[in-house]
Amino acid sequence: MEYQTFRGADVKEALSAVKAALGPNAMIGSTRFVSSDQSSGLNQSYVEVLAAQPNGRATTGPFSRGVHQASLGERKVARKPQSRARRQVEHTAKGISELEREIGEQPYRPRGQNDLASLEQELMTLKAMLQDLHDARPPKEQAQALLAGLGIEGALAKELAGGAGRGRKKDDSSLKDWLRGQVARRFSVSPGLINAPGKQVVACVGPTGVGKTTTLAKLAARARLDLGKSVGVISLDTFRVGAIEQWQRYADLMGLQTAIAHNPDSFRHALQQINSDLLLIDTPGHVGKTASDWPIARCLESITGRRLDTLLVLPAWLRAHDVESVTRDYDGARPTGLVATKLDEANRAGGVLHSAAVRDLPFTYLCNGPRVPEDISDATHDALVSAVFDR
Numbered sequence: 001m002e003y004q005t006f007r008g009a010d011v012k013e014a015l016s017a018v019k020a021a022l023g024p025n026a027m028i029g030s031t032r033f034v035s036s037d038q039s040s041g042l043n044q045s046y047v048e049v050l051a052a053q054p055n056g057r058a059t060t061g062p063f064s065r066g067v068h069q070a071s072l073g074e075r076k077v078a079r080k081p082q083s084r085a086r087r088q089v090e091h092t093a094k095g096i097s098e099l100e101r102e103i104g105e106q107p108y109r110p111r112g113q114n115d116l117a118s119l120e121q122e123l124m125t126l127k128a129m130l131q132d133l134h135d136a137r138p139p140k141e142q143a144q145a146l147l148a149g150l151g152i153e154g155a156l157a158k159e160l161a162g163g164a165g166r167g168r169k170k171d172d173s174s175l176k177d178w179l180r181g182q183v184a185r186r187f188s189v190s191p192g193l194i195n196a197p198g199k200q201v202v203a204c205v206g207p208t209g210v211g212k213t214t215t216l217a218k219l220a221a222r223a224r225l226d227l228g229k230s231v232g233v234i235s236l237d238t239f240r241v242g243a244i245e246q247w248q249r250y251a252d253l254m255g256l257q258t259a260i261a262h263n264p265d266s267f268r269h270a271l272q273q274i275n276s277d278l279l280l281i282d283t284p285g286h287v288g289k290t291a292s293d294w295p296i297a298r299c300l301e302s303i304t305g306r307r308l309d310t311l312l313v314l315p316a317w318l319r320a321h322d323v324e325s326v327t328r329d330y331d332g333a334r335p336t337g338l339v340a341t342k343l344d345e346a347n348r349a350g351g352v353l354h355s356a357a358v359r360d361l362p363f364t365y366l367c368n369g370p371r372v373p374e375d376i377s378d379a380t381h382d383a384l385v386s387a388v389f390d391r
């Protein structure tokens with residue numbers, strides 16, 4: 001099918017030009033709103049429509065360059081606006097009458113009178129076209145598009161969206177509800193980790209600056225103030241400036257036993273010194289690529305006789321691909337659970353689900369701010385689904 005180009009001040013005007021040249025059954029290949037470079041001092045914007053005859057034969061239009069221009073009011077179109085223009089392209093594959101029906105209800109306003117209203121009308125038309133295209137996609141693709149908007153991608157998105165086509169056709173809102181159920185079923189949670197009876201050790205591992213120390217301080221405060229437990233901290237972070245002083249301040253405020261360990265030997269020594277109900281292990285973010293670069297795994301291995309939970313801490317704004325590779329980087333620490341931090345800073349929080357997917361780890365805590373101890377909550381299924389979907 002050979003397409004010709006038609007231009008007008010707005011969609012309606014361009015379609016009139018199409019109709020005049022190709023007749024009422026013309027097929028529309030695409031419409032686009034073209035906004036040309038204002039610094040050139042030439043005309044700023046117009047609508048361009050590519051159209052062809054339904055039988056596929058091109059006709060010779062009334063304009064020698066093959067571009068059909070409606071009057072465009074008093075405005076002149078730059079000769080080569082495409083080279084510098086910003087474009088919004090919409091492929092429609094629609095008949096002209098269908099398009100005209102869509103915009104028919106809206107009153108025509110000449111561009112010069114009310115540019116803003118006219119622009120709004122065009123945007124509404126484009127939006128309606130996009131929605132049509134979205135609705136015409138198979139349900140599985142629609143579900144994957146919704147998941148992509150939440151930061152859930154690739155194989156995980158495919159897996160969660162599988163089965164979206166079964167049963168009655170779903171609109172966007174019921175498809176979203178269905179996906180919430182999928183996420184709740186697919187991922188496990190382990191809320192109330194520090195509420196367990198008996199002696200317990202919780203270590204936080206993860207990249208630099210993700211919120212390990214802050215999360216542990218929140219847990220220390222909860223255990224001390226809400227549960228009345230004795231709490232000790234061993235910090236393996238001799239790397240970051242101020243790390244030791246930071247724990248000393250928390251220790252003074254909350255009455256914690258603290259120790260610093262520089263290597264596996266001093267760690268074992270500290271383990272014998274601290275006999276609290278809950279022992280927290282803080283680690284530096286820096287991670288070497290080999291086990292010998294990173295003695296923390298050996299430290300954690302020396303913990304016996306107490307339940308050990310090693311939590312991989314990841315910020316909720318991390319993208320899926322990075323989440324997966326960071327999760328693999330921390331295999332050496334043998335994480336048993338996940339903490340998603342910085343939910344308050346994330347536009348999309350679905351990326352962290354990729355960590356649980358690659359290593360089948362449960363979510364334990366969700367952190368949505370830096371305040372100690374307020375900004376932490378147990379990772380229940382409801383809280384996890386809401387963190388991912390209700391942003």
Ligand SMILES: Nc1nc2c(ncn2[C@@H]2O[C@H](COP(=O)(O)OP(=O)(O)OP(=O)(O)O)[C@@H](O)[C@H]2O)c(=O)[nH]1
Nearest residue numbers: 208209210211212213214285341342367368369370
């Ligand atoms: N907005 C927001 N900030 C957070 C959150 N958790 C921690 N922070 C802030 O993030 C910064 C880094 O937090 P830390 O707890 O020191 O991070 P870390 O992982 O221990 O960092 P390193 O020890 O340097 O590896 C601090 O300014 C915290 O206040 C959170 O959930 N939301």
Ligand SMILES: [Mg+2]
Nearest residue numbers: 212213237283
């Ligand atoms: Mg730290």
